[in-house]
Amino acid sequence: MDKFKKIIIGCINNNKIYQKMLYDKFSPKLYAIIIRYLCGDETYSNDILQYSFIKIFKNIKTINKYDENSIFGWMKKICIDSSIINISLNPEINNNNNNNNGILNILNELPYENRILFNLYAIDGYSHDEISEMLNIDIEYSKCQYDIAKNILMQKINTL
Secondary structure: OOHHHHHHHHHHOOOHHHHHHHHHHHHHHHHHHHHHHOOOOHHHHHHHHHHHHHHHHHHHHHOOOOOHHHHHHHHHHHHHHHHHHHHHHOHHHHHOOOOOOOHHHHHHOOOHHHHHHHHHHHHOOOOHHHHHHHHOOOHHHHHHHHHHHHHHHHHHHHOO
16 A cells, blocks of 8 residues: 555544645645735635634545545645635735745736636636536636636736
8 A cells, every 4th residue: 555545544534643734745835825815804814724624634534535635636626716715705815915936926916816717717627618617707808707717817017
């Protein structure tokens, strides 16, 4: 049995040592995804990361593929979903631009819907079909909001 599969089986069995190993391995990457959705807000991002790992450990027994890419994709989806739900419940996040990280700062200046759609489509690789299902919106609306986001970003980048 390979090391990664052993970690996952340990997590399924609620072994704290293996849970820490999984957390240590993926938390930096997942945190980077979450903070991008939450406009660089470190407090909310840390909270969402912890909440996401609670969901991950609670539901890891439902996983039927033990390869690293599948597990990471599944965890990434949980983090993105948790971030989007948190944003909708805490509108003050939309007005918080703590990030001074160049292009990420420009991305965070996008209006809420455009930013979420741009992140989901251009950065996280979801299709417009998947986005429309995830956010309960029309596919054409998803495409339109993405195009608007892309145009806003191009204008902002061109003025740098």
